[in-house]
Amino acid sequence: MKRKSGVSRRDFLKSSALAGAAVASGGGALTAGVVQASEASERHRTRGDLVLVNGNIHTMDARNPVVSSVGIRDGRFVEVGRGAKGVQGARVINLKGATVVPGLIESHTHFVSLANRPGYHVAQWELARDVKEALAILAARRDRGDVPPGQFITAMGAGTPNIWFERRQPTLAELDAAVPDRPLFLYFGGGGPARVNSLGMAFFATVSNPTVTVQPDGVILGGNPSQANAALYHLRIRQTFEDKKRSALDAMAYTAQVGVTTNLDQVLVAIATGTLQPETLDPQPNHALFNLNHYRMYDAYLALHAEGKAFTRLQMNFLHNQSFIEGLGQDIKQQLPELRERLKNQFQFFGDDMVRTGGIGEWAAPFSLPNNSNNPRGYEVWLEAQRLCAKARWRNENSQGGGYPQGSSGVPADTATIEQVVTTYEMMDQEMRDAGFPDGIKSLRWGLQHADHATLAQLERLKALNCGVSASGFRWTSAARADGQPVGPMFPRLVASGIPLALHQDGVHITAHNPWFAMHYATTGRNNIVSPANPQGQQINPGQQISRQQALHMYTVGAAWYCNREDDLGSIEEGKLADLVVLDKDYFRVSDAEMRNISSALTVVDGKVVHDIGAFN
Numbered sequence: 135m136k137r138k139s140g141v142s143r144r145d146f147l148k149s150s151a152l153a154g155a156a157v158a159s160g161g162g163a164l165t166a167g168v169v170q171a172s173e174a175s176e177r178h179r180t181r182g183d184l185v186l187v188n189g190n191i192h193t194m195d196a197r198n199p200v201v202s203s204v205g206i207r208d209g210r211f212v213e214v215g216r217g218a219k220g221v222q223g224a225r226v227i228n229l230k231g232a233t234v235v236p237g238l239i240e241s242h243t244h245f246v247s248l249a250n251r252p253g254y255h256v257a258q259w260e261l262a263r264d265v266k267e268a269l270a271i272l273a274a275r276r277d278r279g280d281v282p283p284g285q286f287i288t289a290m291g292a293g294t295p296n297i298w299f300e301r302r303q304p305t306l307a308e309l310d311a312a313v314p315d316r317p318l319f320l321y322f323g324g325g326g327p328a329r330v331n332s333l334g335m336a337f338f339a340t341v342s343n344p345t346v347t348v349q350p351d352g353v354i355l356g357g358n359p360s361q362a363n364a365a366l367y368h369l370r371i372r373q374t375f376e377d378k379k380r381s382a383l384d385a386m387a388y389t390a391q392v393g394v395t396t397n398l399d400q401v402l403v404a405i406a407t408g409t410l411q412p413e414t415l416d417p418q419p420n421h422a423l424f425n426l427n428h429y430r431m432y433d434a435y436l437a438l439h440a441e442g443k444a445f446t447r448l449q450m451n452f453l454h455n456q457s458f459i460e461g462l463g464q465d466i467k468q469q470l471p472e473l474r475e476r477l478k479n480q481f482q483f484f485g486d487d488m489v490r491t492g493g494i495g496e497w498a499a500p501f502s503l504p505n506n507s508n509n510p511r512g513y514e515v516w517l518e519a520q521r522l523c524a525k526a527r528w529r530n531e532n533s534q535g536g537g538y539p540q541g542s543s544g545v546p547a548d549t550a551t552i553e554q555v556v557t558t559y560e561m562m563d564q565e566m567r568d569a570g571f572p573d574g575i576k577s578l579r580w581g582l583q584h585a586d587h588a589t590l591a592q593l594e595r596l597k598a599l600n601c602g603v604s605a606s607g608f609r610w611t612s613a614a615r616a617d618g619q620p621v622g623p624m625f626p627r628l629v630a631s632g633i634p635l636a637l638h639q640d641g642v643h644i645t646a647h648n649p650w651f652a653m654h655y656a657t658t659g660r661n662n663i664v665s666p667a668n669p670q671g672q673q674i675n676p677g678q679q680i681s682r683q684q685a686l687h688m689y690t691v692g693a694a695w696y697c698n699r700e701d702d703l704g705s706i707e708e709g710k711l712a713d714l715v716v717l718d719k720d721y722f723r724v725s726d727a728e729m730r731n732i733s734s735a736l737t738v739v740d741g742k743v744v745h746d747i748g749a750f751n
């Protein structure tokens with residue numbers, strides 16, 4: 135059954151987007167976004183010159199912080215705060231006082247995985263606060279009317295169901311009520327389990343090699359062997375190349391909808407057999423959502439880019455997941471075959487303004503402490519990987535949050551894993567200076583991802599090596615610690631260190647992509663476990679809040695540095711690439727609760743309107 139309403143979604147948004155906080159806080163705004171993002175992706179994207187006036191434009195340029203107008207020509211800002219009278223013949227958009235920020239930069243995401251999702255994928259389900267809203271978003275996807283009979287509507291990853299306050303999956307009855315006439319496939323988190331509606335159950339009853347067991351209540355179990363992954367396999371092998379291109383466009387539309395205009399992709403957990411034969415990495419029944427063929431996963435996105443259809447920016451890091459592989463022999467020089475080939479045969483920071491390569495990240499080899507009995511030579515291989523990156527003069531990253539044992543009240547955080555990274559970066563800096571590079575590794579801008587419990591001394595040592603940090607913004611799904619200590623990150627310490635600093639969600643498997651969740655967490659310390667005693671969520675990061683300006687700085691100027699793009703991105707300045715987001719609410723003035731519901735009313739990338747809910751027509 136299709137739902138009809140007397141008011142079109144476009145009219146609803148026109149009337150509510152800028153004025154009606156009460157309306158926008160309901161489920162309507164969420165489901166409307168599903169419709170409008172897609173329409174924007176299908177409409178022509180406005181080419182040519184653009185002038186925005188009557189805005190509350192936060193440039194994030196310290197010399198020229200808030201202006202009311204910008205002029206854009208040939209994809210760059212040419213006038214900022216001077217009335218834009220020099221941009222003749224441009225399309226003029228009256229922003230009616232709306233708040234504008236630079237296009238946001240997500241410095242740690244697995245966005246290409248989102249771009250490869252099988253089925254008619256609904257990334258928007260992560261915007262739901264609860265199961266009811268998630269169901270409404272799935273129903274809205276069906277209501278768009280473009281999913282052919284028999285084709286799956288899918289929703290995967292995003293840290294579900296723990297991002298919803300009930301922390302449960304929808305039931306079979308709820309799914310059948312939301313989408314009765316198309317098969318539905320939901321896959322939770324990065325590893326399952328999965329769930330289907332009745333039509334989904336009927337489909338999986340017909341498959342073989344392997345068969346898929348669906349429980350009577352619609353659950354498809356994870357575990358080992360994982361039935362959820364077997365089910366995912368059957369959807370993946372049925373994807374055509376055109377299907378993948380459609381999913382990539384949907385992923386771009388979603389990121390534009392939430393205001394992220396540049397994504398630094400951190401790849402996936404690659405299958406680490408040591409093989410250099412791509413065909414062996416094609417979908418297998420035991421692959422989880424966070425496994426894909428890392429040779430082939432870019433093909434559809436790159437094809438769209440070649441056709442001029444990619445409309446948000448992508449920078450691609452390269453993760454290498456090979457630790458010690460017995461079959462390659464005992465000589466360390468035989469280990470890390472894929473990383474060695476990468477460094478010999480690929481260029482970093484190569485491409486154009488829309489799509490380009492990054493460096494090695496989020497890791498060059500799996501992290502291992504010395505004396506790890508499970509992986510006796512793991513540390514040796516990890517150290518060799520750091521050295522290979524340094525010698526090749528590549529950008530290199532590690533991901534470590536630093537441990538903080540339960541019950542350690544009053545005891546300093548256990549930052550041994552971060553200490554190993556910092557000490558090794560110092561060692562590589564010395565080795566490179568000894569090898570005749572006077573700046574060591576400093577011009578390479580190595581990075582540390584997460585860094586939740588890094589000490590001030592560690593941060594200062596990293597800063598001295600010209601390294602940067604991108605901090606975990608996604609801890610808002612965590613429970614409070616039993617000992618009352620902050621979950622982390624220790625945001626004020628990170629800011630005080632003065633190190634180049636970004637903020638990330640680490641979507642789209644273990645957590646959501648939406649950046650406003652991260653900024654809400656950095657500024658409030660609250661998780662999403664809501665109760666009468668904690669209507670705003672529990673305080674899980676006491677004493678570790680930063681200002682909204684600081685959090686936004688991390689998602690703009692700080693993240694631009696992290697991508698080596700601070701000359702082109704991260705702030706609204708004359709000469710920079712014209713990426714901006716007109717918000718549907720004033721980030722600086724809305725309540726903490728409303729901050730989580732911010733989305734884009736109008737997104738501009740490269741001087742073109744790529745998302746538009748119609749609020750300014």
Ligand SMILES: [Zn+2]
Nearest residue numbers: 242400496640
């Ligand atoms: Zn990650």
